[in-house]
Amino acid sequence: MAKARYSGLALLRHGLVGHPWPAAWRSHELKPSYDVVIVGGGIHGLATAYYLARNHGITDVAVLDKGYLGGGGSGRNTAILRSNYLTPEGVRFYDRSLELYRGLAADLNFNVMFSRRGHLTLAHSDASLRTMRWRAEVNKASGVDSEVVGPDDVKQIVPHMDTSERVRYPILGALYHPPGGIVRHDAVVWGYARAAASRGVHLHQDTEVTAIGVSAGRVTGVRTTRGDIAAPVVINAAAGWATLVADMAGVRLPVQTFPLQAAVTEPVKPFLRTVIVSGTLHVYVSQTARGELVFGASVDPFASYSTRGSLEFTEGLAGHVLQLMPSLAKMRLLRQWAGLCDMTPDFAPIMGPTDVGGFLVDVGWGTYGFKAGPVAGETMAESVATGRTPQLISSFGLERFAQGRLLGEKGAAAVGH
Ligand SMILES: Cc1cc2nc3c(=O)[nH]c(=O)nc-3n(C[C@H](O)[C@H](O)[C@H](O)COP(=O)(O)OP(=O)(O)OC[C@H]3O[C@@H](n4cnc5c(N)ncnc54)[C@H](O)[C@@H]3O)c2cc1C
Numbered sequence: 323m324a325k326a327r328y329s330g331l332a333l334l335r336h337g338l339v340g341h342p343w344p345a346a347w348r349s350h351e352l353k354p355s356y357d358v359v360i361v362g363g364g365i366h367g368l369a370t371a372y373y374l375a376r377n378h379g380i381t382d383v384a385v386l387d388k389g390y391l392g393g394g395g396s397g398r399n400t401a402i403l404r405s406n407y408l409t410p411e412g413v414r415f416y417d418r419s420l421e422l423y424r425g426l427a428a429d430l431n432f433n434v435m436f437s438r439r440g441h442l443t444l445a446h447s448d449a450s451l452r453t454m455r456w457r458a459e460v461n462k463a464s465g466v467d468s469e470v471v472g473p474d475d476v477k478q479i480v481p482h483m484d485t486s487e488r489v490r491y492p493i494l495g496a497l498y499h500p501p502g503g504i505v506r507h508d509a510v511v512w513g514y515a516r517a518a519a520s521r522g523v524h525l526h527q528d529t530e531v532t533a534i535g536v537s538a539g540r541v542t543g544v545r546t547t548r549g550d551i552a553a554p555v556v557i558n559a560a561a562g563w564a565t566l567v568a569d570m571a572g573v574r575l576p577v578q579t580f581p582l583q584a585a586v587t588e589p590v591k592p593f594l595r596t597v598i599v600s601g602t603l604h605v606y607v608s609q610t611a612r613g614e615l616v617f618g619a620s621v622d623p624f625a626s627y628s629t630r631g632s633l634e635f636t637e638g639l640a641g642h643v644l645q646l647m648p649s650l651a652k653m654r655l656l657r658q659w660a661g662l663c664d665m666t667p668d669f670a671p672i673m674g675p676t677d678v679g680g681f682l683v684d685v686g687w688g689t690y691g692f693k694a695g696p697v698a699g700e701t702m703a704e705s706v707a708t709g710r711t712p713q714l715i716s717s718f719g720l721e722r723f724a725q726g727r728l729l730g731e732k733g734a735a736a737v738g739h
Pocket of ligand 1 (some may be wrong): 361362363364365367374387388389390391392393394395397398399400401402403420437489522529530531532548559560562563567582583584586659660662674687688689690691693694730
């Protein structure tokens, strides 16, 4: 299906002629077989489908979602992008994703509103300052722009921040990462969906996978609420529901699902350019292009599939935000929400093949998987097309847990999504 090209000229033409825009993608009947079935229509499933089609010419692909595209974490996250991780494997991987994000609007012909803002991770103790220095050195060794700055620099970058010593947790310094920023999350989902569909990928919403067929150690297809599909390759990109989907194929994952909450204020004039994270205070904040402040925290302290917001979260959040920026005291929260996070023990993802032939996983994205969507899609597509695991994700295999080769990304991924 050819897609309409979005451009200033097209906008003018449509405005003058008054014709409605064609649908960004259309629905299809479920085919009895596909070359590749992807379970999960979030950024990971959609990006994988897009790069399969664009980079490898594999277009007989179905993306199945039990709800609507982007209805999982991909439409609920706070859209923070950065590559200032702690392990060299993580830094290289997320940096490739940032590179893809920078060119994504042009690549997809869809304005994803990528905005490079700079990213500050505050240190309120000697121990966290030490971790920041460690991260800065690992980042620099991989060519990623990060440096440790002092409280005066923090005040200069964010004048509204209370950098005095009167507070309970004074700011001792911060890791400053200029390439970090934000993006419009649903635009990214819609952009990938539209671009994948225009290359022949079928997007099936309201289509829940209820069973996965396995015969002689190989995947044979999936059973869905709309019928059966035969497929030699099935990819689990179901994030918060990843273990439920993996169980259907008899694959056990070291993943637990936790809710993560976020909240947004009424819009105000732009005053906060930088993304701010405080691990000690369990809070982070950024300002959208529309002027709202977006707040987040660490995951709820219990495993659950619930996506309800809680008053405890809002109370804790408000207290912590005001310790950082007391001048926000009069701002009103507009709404709060929650999503599900598939947490691994080492805060790094699980990507690649499993013991069931043809059944691949792209899971364990925890609180940090939105920024990884483009590179995860690119590398998962390459894994399928070549039958080999790309070097960039070779450390993220499921076998690392049995082999005791965990990665240790917690110091850079617990609150700072
Ligand atoms: C509040 C919050 C804030 C966050 N902030 C950030 C951030 O700032 N930066 C960042 O990088 N990351 C962030 N994240 C994490 C990020 O949102 C996720 O890691 C990422 O969106 C995962 O994408 P995905 O495509 O793997 O999964 P999802 O977007 O969750 O998609 C999985 C899909 O699978 C579908 N599904 C599940 N089971 C089945 C089934 N049986 N059959 C068919 N379909 C099924 C679901 O309906 C869902 O749509 C945040 C998450 C939350 C909740």
